Amino acid sequence: MAPRASQRKKVSRSVSSRTTRAAPKPLKKSPKKSPRRDPKTGATKSAGSKAKGKGALVKGKAKPTGLYDSAAVRLITRQVEKWAEEDLARMAQKAPLRKESFETDSGIPIPDLLTAADRKGEAATNLGLPGQFPFTRGVQPTMYRGRLWTMRQFAGFGSPADTNQRFKYLISQGMTGLSTAFDMPALMGYDADHSMSLGEVGKEGVAVSSLKDFEILFDGIPLDKVTTSMTINAPAIVALCMYIAVGEQQGIPMAKLGGTIQNDMLKEYIAQKEWIVPPRPAVRIVVDMIDYCTKNMPKWHAVSISGYHIREAGATGVQELAFTLADGIGYVEECVKRGMKVDDFAPRLSFFWDVHNDFFEEIAKFRAARRIWARTMKERFGARDPRSMQLRTHAQTAGVSLTAQQPYNNVVRTALQAMAAVLGGTQSLHTNSLDETYALPTEDSVTLALRTQQLIANESGVDRVVDPLAGSYYVEYLTDEVEKRALEYIRRIDEMGGIIRAVEEGYPQKEIAESAYRFQREVEEGDRVIVGVNAFKSKGGQPIELLKIDEKVTHEQVERLKAVKRSRDDEKVRAALARVESAARGTDNLMPPVLEAVKAYATLGEICDVFRKVWGQYRESGAF
Amino acid sequence: MAEQTLRILVAKPGLDGHDRGAKIIARALRDAGMEVIYTGLHQTPEMIVNAAIQEDVDAIGMSIMSGAHMTLFPAVMDLLRGQKAEDIRVFGGGIIPDDDIPRLKGIGVAEIFTPGSSTQDIVQWIRSHIPDRA
Numbered sequence: 107m108a109p110r111a112s113q114r115k116k117v118s119r120s121v122s123s124r125t126t127r128a129a130p131k132p133l134k135k136s137p138k139k140s141p142r143r144d145p146k147t148g149a150t151k152s153a154g155s156k157a158k159g160k161g162a163l164v165k166g167k168a169k170p171t172g173l174y175d176s177a178a179v180r181l182i183t184r185q186v187e188k189w190a191e192e193d194l195a196r197m198a199q200k201a202p203l204r205k206e207s208f209e210t211d212s213g214i215p216i217p218d219l220l221t222a223a224d225r226k227g228e229a230a231t232n233l234g235l236p237g238q239f240p241f242t243r244g245v246q247p248t249m250y251r252g253r254l255w256t257m258r259q260f261a262g263f264g265s266p267a268d269t270n271q272r273f274k275y276l277i278s279q280g281m282t283g284l285s286t287a288f289d290m291p292a293l294m295g296y297d298a299d300h301s302m303s304l305g306e307v308g309k310e311g312v313a314v315s316s317l318k319d320f321e322i323l324f325d326g327i328p329l330d331k332v333t334t335s336m337t338i339n340a341p342a343i344v345a346l347c348m349y350i351a352v353g354e355q356q357g358i359p360m361a362k363l364g365g366t367i368q369n370d371m372l373k374e375y376i377a378q379k380e381w382i383v384p385p386r387p388a389v390r391i392v393v394d395m396i397d398y399c400t401k402n403m404p405k406w407h408a409v410s411i412s413g414y415h416i417r418e419a420g421a422t423g424v425q426e427l428a429f430t431l432a433d434g435i436g437y438v439e440e441c442v443k444r445g446m447k448v449d450d451f452a453p454r455l456s457f458f459w460d461v462h463n464d465f466f467e468e469i470a471k472f473r474a475a476r477r478i479w480a481r482t483m484k485e486r487f488g489a490r491d492p493r494s495m496q497l498r499t500h501a502q503t504a505g506v507s508l509t510a511q512q513p514y515n516n517v518v519r520t521a522l523q524a525m526a527a528v529l530g531g532t533q534s535l536h537t538n539s540l541d542e543t544y545a546l547p548t549e550d551s552v553t554l555a556l557r558t559q560q561l562i563a564n565e566s567g568v569d570r571v572v573d574p575l576a577g578s579y580y581v582e583y584l585t586d587e588v589e590k591r592a593l594e595y596i597r598r599i600d601e602m603g604g605i606i607r608a609v610e611e612g613y614p615q616k617e618i619a620e621s622a623y624r625f626q627r628e629v630e631e632g633d634r635v636i637v638g639v640n641a642f643k644s645k646g647g648q649p650i651e652l653l654k655i656d657e658k659v660t661h662e663q664v665e666r667l668k669a670v671k672r673s674r675d676d677e678k679v680r681a682a683l684a685r686v687e688s689a690a691r692g693t694d695n696l697m698p699p700v701l702e703a704v705k706a707y708a709t710l711g712e713i714c715d716v717f718r719k720v721w722g723q724y725r726e727s728g729a730f
Numbered sequence: 731m732a733e734q735t736l737r738i739l740v741a742k743p744g745l746d747g748h749d750r751g752a753k754i755i756a757r758a759l760r761d762a763g764m765e766v767i768y769t770g771l772h773q774t775p776e777m778i779v780n781a782a783i784q785e786d787v788d789a790i791g792m793s794i795m796s797g798a799h800m801t802l803f804p805a806v807m808d809l810l811r812g813q814k815a816e817d818i819r820v821f822g823g824g825i826i827p828d829d830d831i832p833r834l835k836g837i838g839v840a841e842i843f844t845p846g847s848s849t850q851d852i853v854q855w856i857r858s859h860i861p862d863r864a
Contacts, residue, residue: 290745290796294772302774305801306745379747379771419750506750510845543845544827545797619753626754630848639846652827655797728770730740730753 173228173577183223194218211464212422214587220579228582232477236572238492240480242473242585243573244531245496250569256534257559258335258500262287262312263546264659266322269312273327275549279556284327284365285335285536287311287546288345293380295341295714298663308659310546311337315663316670316709320348321355330358334365335410335500335534340382342369343391344710346408347701366407366456366500369395372433372605375726376614378415382714383721385606391696391717393440398697400451407456409437410500416614417460418506420622423471424588426460428595429605429614431478435596436605438487448487452494459532461523462504468523469575470584472499472530478589478596501527502536508543512638513650516540521558528568529575535559545652612729619730667709674707682706683716690720734862737765737787741778743806746796747771751823755791758849759856775805782810782818789840789860791852792822799826799834807838819860823847 208216217224234240237247246252259281261272273284288311291303297315298307307313312323324334329352338345346367350360371388374381381388392409399408413421413430421429434455441451457475461468479497483489503523508516517540524537537555539547547555563569575581602608609615628634635641682703689699703713740756742749749771756768767785769778782790794802803822810816816838823843826834831842840859843852 290798294745296745302745302772304805305798306796309797310746374747379749380745419748544825619757622750623754623757626758626849630850726770728768730756730766730768 173230174222174226176226179223179226182221186219186221186223190218210423210467210584211462212424212467212588212591214424214467214584214591216580217583220583222579224579225582233576233582239484239495241476241496243576245476245498245533247572249531249572250528250563251572254563254569255528255532255559256283256333256500257281257556257563258283258285258534258536259552259556260285260287260335260337260502260536261552262289263310263653264308264312264655265662266312266314266319268308268659270323270325270327272549272552273323276552276556277327277332279553280560281556283333283335283534286323286337288336288338289313290380291315292341292345292710293338295344295382295711295717297667297709297711298660299667300711303660307663308655313659313663314345314348315667315711316707317348317351317704318666318670318707319663320345320352324349324352328358329353329356330362330364332364334363335368336365337368339368339371339374339378340380340388341710341714342367343395343696343700344704344713346395346406347697347704348710350403350701351705360403360406362405363403364405366410367395368412368458369409370412370433370458372436372609373412373415373430375609375724376416376429376433377419377421377618379726381724383717384724385609387690387717387721388724389436389440389606392437393444394696396437396441396451396454397444397446398695399454400446404454407454408451410456410458411437412458414458414460414502416618417462417504419618420625421614421618422621423462423464423467424591425595425614425617425621427471427475427478427588428592428599429618430457430459431475431482431592432596432599432605432608432614434479435482435486438483439604442487448483448489449491449494452483452487452489453491453496457497457499459499459501459527459530460504461501461527461530461532463507463519463523465522465526466575466581467584467588468526469530470581470588472501472527472532473573473581473585474589474592475499476531477585478592498533500534500536501530501532503527503538505538505542508538508540509636509639510543512644513540513543515638516543517554517558520555521562524558524562525566525568528562531573541650541652544650545654548651548653550651612727616729670707670709678706679703679708679712682708683712686713686716687720690716735763735765736789736856736860736862737767737785738856738860739767739769739778739782739785739787739790741769741773741781741790741792742771743773743775743778743792743802744794744796744798745772746794746798748795749793751795752793755793755823755849755852758853759791762853764856775802775809778806779809779813779815783813783815787818788862789819789821789856792820792824794822794824794826797825799824800830803834803839804837821855823852 233242236244236249259276262269289308290306290310291298292314296302298313336345353363369392371392375385396408399406411430411434413426416429417426476497480495483495489495503520507519520537527535537558539551539555541547541551599605599608629636629640632640685699686703689696738759740752742752756766760766769781810818819840821841826842834842841855
C-alpha cells in the first residue's frame with residue numbers, strides 16, 4: 107500500500123533529521139568515554155556545539171555536560187530504527203494513523219517517537235537547576251514546595267462599591283491577591299460622563315473616573331496586607347497615582363505597596379487596542395513609570411509584559427512568546443537609553459501569559475520563555491543580577507477557548523489549561539469562569555473557577571514536585587522548538603529596527619490576523635475540532651445564569667463625578683493639570699505631577715485629555 | 731456577472747478593542763466576493779452611519795463585545811432613520827445574550843450572529859437577505 111511505503115520512509119527520515127533540527131548539533135565524533143565517566147571530555151564536545159548562549163556556557167566554571175550516556179544513545183538509536191522499520195510500519199498497515207502528520211497548535215511537527223537519542227546533545231546548562239540560570243526549570247529552587255502560586259481572580263464590574271464587595275468575597279473564599287478590571291471608558295481615558303462612554307460604564311470592568319472612586323474600590327482593604335494587580339494601560343499612570351493616594355490615606359507609604367500595573371502599551375497597539383496617544387509618547391510614559399517605581403516603589407511591578415491579549419487576538423503560542431519578549435526587549439532598550447542600569451529595574455519586570463489548549467506546547471512555552479529571557483538579559487543587556495534574568499509570570503487561562511455552546515465544558519477546558527500553567531511554573535494564575543463568553547462571571551461561577559485552582563493545588567499532587575516534566579523527551583523537544591521559532595521572530599523584528607518600528611509598520615498585527623483567520627478556517631473546515639461547536643453538538647442549550655450590569659451604574663457614576671467636581675478646588679486642579687502638560691512637553695518624569703493632579707481630584711479623563719492635547723489621539727488604519 | 735457586487739460596511743462601534751471577529755468577518759466577506767469597508771476601531775454611531783451613507787453600502791455589520799449593544803444598535807438605527815437611509819440593512823454579532831436578540835430585532839436589526847456562527851453562514855445569510863440597492 108502506498109501510504110505504508112511513504113509512511114515508512116517518512117518515519118525513518120523524520121527520526122534521523124529531527125536530531126539535527128531539534129536538538130543541538132550532533133557530535134562530530136562520539137566521545138569515546140561517556141560523560142558520566144569523564145565529564146570534561148563529554149562536555150566540550152557535546153553541548154558546546156549549540157550556538158546560542160555559547161559564550162555564556164563556556165565562561166562559567168563548570169563545563170557544559172551532555173546529559174545522556176553515548177553508548178546508551180547508540181543503542182537506543184538502533185532500537186528506534188528497528189522499531190520504525192518493523193513495529194511502526196506493521197501497525198501502520200493494520201491501522202493507519204488518524205492523520206498523515208501531527209503538529210502542535212503553533213505548527214511544530216510532532217515526530218512519531220522521541221527518545222533519549224533525540225536529546226543526545228542535551229546540555230545540562232540548557233536546563234539548569236530550579237532557581238538557577240537559565241531558569242528553564244523555574245525561577246525558584248523550591249517552587250510550589252516553598253509557596254503556592256498566587257490565586258488571583260481578575261474582578262471588576264459595575265460601580266466601585268460592587269467591585270469592592272466582590273473583592274471582599276473573593277478574599278473570604280481564599281483568594282490570595284487582588285486583580286482589578288476597569289471598564290472600557292477608564293481604559294480609553296474617558297470619564298463616565300463622556301459621550302464616548304455611552305453604554306459602556308461599568309460593563310466590562312469597574313467604572314472609575316476620579317480618586318473618589320478608588321477610595322470606594324479599596325475601602326476596608328488594607329493595602330499593605332494584599333498585593334494588587336491593575337489591568338490598565340494607556341491611563342496606567344493615573345491609576346497607579348490614584349492607588350498611591352489611597353495608600354497614603356490609609357497611612358501606607360508607597361514604598362510599602364506591593365502589586366503590579368499592566369502598563370504594557372506595546373501590546374495595546376499589537377492586540378488589545380486600548381490606546382490614547384501614539385506608540386512613542388506612550389512608551390515614554392511607561393519608561394517614566396518604570397524609572398519612578400524603581401526609585402520609590404521597590405515592591406511594585408511597573409509593567410507586566412503581556413502575551414495574553416496577543417494570544418487572544420489570534421496569535422499562536424510561538425507568536426505570543428515572540429512578540430511579548432520582543433516588547434520586553436523594547437522596554438529594556440528604552441530604559442537603558444534613558445540611562446537606567448539594567449540591574450536596577452529589570453528585577454521588577456514581570457510577564458503575563460495566556461494558557462491555551464495545547465497542553466504540552468503551553469508548558470514548553472513557559473519554560474522556553476524563561477530560558478530566552480534569561481539569556482537575553484545576560485548576554486544582550488549585560489545583566490549581572492540573577493533576578494534581572496528571572497522571568498516571573500502571571501498566567502490566565504484562555505478566554506478565547508471558551509465556548510458559548512455547552513458552557514459547562516468550559517470548566518473542563520479551564521482546568522486543563524490551569525494545570526498546564528502550573529506544570530509550566532507560573533507564579534500567579536487566574537482561571538476563567540464558565541459563563542465568560544457571555545458576560546462577566548457571576549459569584550457562583552467565579553467561585554468554581556477559584557475552586558479549580560484550589561483543587562489543583564491541594565488534591566492533584568502537582569504542588570509537591572518542581573518542574574516534573576523536565577527530561578520528558580517531548581517537552582524538552584517542544585521547549586527547544588518553541589524557543590527556536592520565537593528567536594527567529596525576534597531576530598526578524600530586530601532587523602526591522604526593533605519592536606516599536608515593527609508595531610508602527612503593523613508587522614505583528616498582520617501576523618496575528620493571519621493566524622486568526624487560519625484558525626477560523628480550520629474550525630469551519632473541520633480540521634480543528636471544538637467540542638460542542640463543530641462536533642459533538644447537542645440540541646437545546648443548558649441555560650446559565652448571567653451577571654447583568656445595572657444601568658443605574660452610569661447614573662450613579664456621573665452623579666458622583668459631578669459631586670467631586672463641585673467640591674474640589676478648581677484652581678488647584680487647573681494648576682496641577684498645567685504642570686502635567688509642562689512635564690509632558692518636556693522631559694521631566696510625569697509621575698510627580700500626575701500624582702499631584704490626582705490628589706487634587708483631577709479626573710482620569712482630564713489628565714488623559716492633557717496627553718491627547720500634547721501628543722494627539724492615536725488612530726489605527728482599518729486594514730484587515 | 732448577473733449579480734451586482736454587494737457593498738458591506740463592517741463596523742466596530744464603541745470603545746472595546748476586540749477586533750478579531752470583525753477582521754475575520756471582513757476578510758471572509760471579501761473572500762466571498764463582496765466589497766468590504768472596515769471602519770477600524772472605536773467608532774461612534776454617527777461615524778458609522780456617515781461612513782455607510784458616504785460609501786453607499788448595502789448593509790452594515792456591527793461587531794460588539796463590550797456589552798454596550800443595547801445602546802449602540804438603537805443609536806445606529808435611529809440615525810439611519812433620521813438620514814432616511816433605512817434601506818441600509820443592519821446585522822451584527824458579538825457577545826450578545828439570547829434574551830437581547832428579540833429586542834434588537836424589534837428595533838429593526840435584521841440578524842444577530844452569536845458565538846460559534848460560521849463565516850459561511852454569514853455569507854449565505856447576506857446573499858439571501860441583503861437586497862442589492864444599486
